[in-house]
Every structure is written in C-alpha cells, then in structure tokens.
Amino acid sequence: DVKVTQSSRYLVKRTGEKVFLECVQDMDHENMFWYRQDPGLGLRLIYFSYDVKMKEKGDIPEGYSVSREKKERFSLILESASTNQTSMYLCASSVGVGRVAFFGQGTRLTVV
Amino acid sequence: SQQGEEDPQALSIQEGENATMNCSYKTSINNLQWYRQNSGRGLVHLILIRSNEREKHSGRLRVTLDTSKKSSSLLITASRAADTASYFCATDDNDYKLSFGAGTTVTVRA
Numbered sequence: 001d002v003k004v005t006q007s008s009r010y011l012v013k014r015t016g017e018k019v020f021l022e023c024v025q026d027m028d029h030e031n032m033f034w035y036r037q038d039p040g041l042g043l044r045l046i047y048f049s050y051d052v053k054m055k056e057k058g059d060i061p062e063g064y065s066v067s068r069e070k071k072e073r074f075s076l077i078l079e080s081a082s083t084n085q086t087s088m089y090l091c092a093s094s095v096g097v098g099r100v101a102f103f104g105q106g107t108r109l110t111v112v
Numbered sequence: 113s114q115q116g117e118e119d120p121q122a123l124s125i126q127e128g129e130n131a132t133m134n135c136s137y138k139t140s141i142n143n144l145q146w147y148r149q150n151s152g153r154g155l156v157h158l159i160l161i162r163s164n165e166r167e168k169h170s171g172r173l174r175v176t177l178d179t180s181k182k183s184s185s186l187l188i189t190a191s192r193a194a195d196t197a198s199y200f201c202a203t204d205d206n207d208y209k210l211s212f213g214a215g216t217t218v219t220v221r222a
Contacts, residue, residue, distance in 0.1 A: 042214035098204030103154035
C-alpha cells in the first residue's frame with residue numbers, strides 16, 4: 001500500500017520560529033509537492049521537486065524554502081514563522097507528468 | 113496559478129440522489145483528475161481522464177471531459193452519507209505539477 005507520511009498532524013509554533021515540516025514517501029516517486037490549503041482558496045502550490053536536490057517554486061513560495069536531499073524525503077521550511085502562515089499543509093508525491101498524486105494526511109500548523 | 117475552478121462551491125443533497133459538480137480550466141492539459149477530501153484529511157484520488165477521452169466511469173462515479181469547452185463534470189450517483197466530502201479537480205498544465213481548484217463541498221443528508 002502506497003504511503004506518504006507527514007511528520008505531524010498538528011503543530012503549534014511561535015512567531016519568528018524556524019519550522020520544519022517533514023514528508024516521507026515509500027513509493028520511489030520522482031515528484032514531490034508541498035501545498036497549503038486555506039478555506040475558500042483551495043490548494044495552492046508552494047514548492048515542488050522533480051528529482052533529488054531539484055526544486056521549483058510554485059505559486060506562493062514567499063516565506064518558505066524546501067530541501068530534498070534524498071528521493072523519499074521532502075522538507076518544507078518556514079524560515080521565520082508568521083501568523084499568516086497558519087494553515088493546513090499537504091505533501092504529495094507522484095511519478096511522471098500528469099500522473100496520480102498521493103497525499104499525506106496533512107499538517108495543521110498554527111502560528112501564535 | 114490555479115487552473116481548475118469547481119462549481120458549485122457547495123452542494124447539499126438527500127441520500128440516494130445524484131450529485132453533479134463541474135470544473136473549468138484555462139490551458140491545455142494531458143489529463144484531468146478528481147480527488148476527494150474528507151474533513152481535515154489528505155486528498156484521495158478518485159479518477160483520471162485523459163485529454164483524448166470524453167467519458168469515464170468508476171463505480172458510482174462518472175466523469176466527462178470537454179476539451180473544446182475546457183470543462184469537466186463529476187457525477188456521483190445514488191449518493192451515500194459517506195460521500196460527504198470536498199471534491200477537487202486537478203489539471204497537469206502539461207507539466208509535473210498539479211493545479212487544484214477551490215473545491216466543491218458536498219453534504220449528503222440522511
């Protein structure tokens with residue numbers, strides 16, 4: 001059974017903290033994605049990676065960075081968390097172009 | 113930028129009725145996909161339709177695709193309480209990334 005695992009379901013952090021959200025997939029997928037989901041806005045792509053050490057900005061990369069040192073792990077970093085980064089964060093992986101994406105269970109991050 | 117836009121934003125139906133939701137997109141695509149999200153969880157893939165296909169079925173799901181109108185519809189027949197969820201269309205923009213719309217929230221009343 002395919003699996004994408006996000007390190008936390010719920011996270012509460014303070015403004016200004018550096019925050020790491022981790023995502024691991026066990027399907028040997030080349031592509032990995034980070035989305036944030038906010039009410040009424042749907043899923044917005046933050047960053048994606050189509051290979052190890054490769055990354056590309058999505059639609060809303062400001063305030064975020066990513067790291068992909070190994071194929072199975074894709075980390076999202078909030079360099080200095082702010083309250084407007086309070087959101088649901090979803091990680092996904094896929095193989096090839098236009099293929100099915102498999103999602104993690106989501107991390108609900110609250111920045112106070 | 114977000115490619116797909118779902119319509120309506122919300123839908124409330126009685127158990128046993130059919131639910132139809134639509135998706136419009138802007139640029140050419142390889143595939144269009146539909147996903148379901150139960151409250152507070154990750155998305156689960158439902159069905160993928162290729163750009164050269166017009167209709168696809170999977171169980172109680174029926175998806176149509178009209179590339180000339182850049183639109184797709186998802187029909188859920190004989191709805192059940194377990195179908196209560198948000199439904200999203202996703203397009204590949206001829207690229208690695210998937211772009212999602214804001215979704216349609218479906219409530220099935222017992």
